Amino acid sequence: MSTEAVAQVRQHLRLGHRVGLEYADPRRFKAGSWQSGPTLAATQEAEVLAQIEQFLAQHSGDYVRLLGIDPRAKLRQFEQVIQTPG
Numbered sequence: 001m002s003t004e005a006v007a008q009v010r011q012h013l014r015l016g017h018r019v020g021l022e023y024a025d026p027r028r029f030k031a032g033s034w035q036s037g038p039t040l041a042a043t044q045e046a047e048v049l050a051q052i053e054q055f056l057a058q059h060s061g062d063y064v065r066l067l068g069i070d071p072r073a074k075l076r077q078f079e080q081v082i083q084t085p086g
Contacts, residue, residue, distance in 0.1 A: 001052060005066055005082045009048055012068035017077060019048055020067035021055050026085060029063045039069060052082075061085045 009019055021037035028035070037055060042048045056064055062085060068078035 001049070001056065001082060005080065006049065008066065008068065008078060008080060009052070010045060012078065013043060013045055013048065015068075015077075016071070018069040018071050019052070020069050021052065022065045022067065023055075023059045023062045024065075025062050034065060037064075039067075056083050059083070 012019055018039050018041075020039040022034040023037050024034045037059075038051075040048050040051050042051060052066070060083075062083070063081055064083035066078075066080045066082045067076055069075070070077050
């Protein structure tokens with residue numbers, strides 16, 4: 001995972017946001033059709049990063065998007081593609 005993505009995770013955890021993930025295979029990515037992944041319940045940085053790394057390994061052939069979610073407003077505050085296939 002890039003240092004930029006790690007910094008985004010840190011920032012969102014500090015703000016009290018949840019971290020979520022979405023994924024898409026190359027065909028779905030071209031169509032803009034993302035599939036929901038987990039919203040991570042963990043709030044400790046090391047645990048969240050470990051869960052993200054595990055998800056990236058499970059979806060190594062997919063695009064993966066990181067989400068920052070404000071739990072109070074139930075709104076996405078941030079989206080960033082953190083993995084591309086190949």
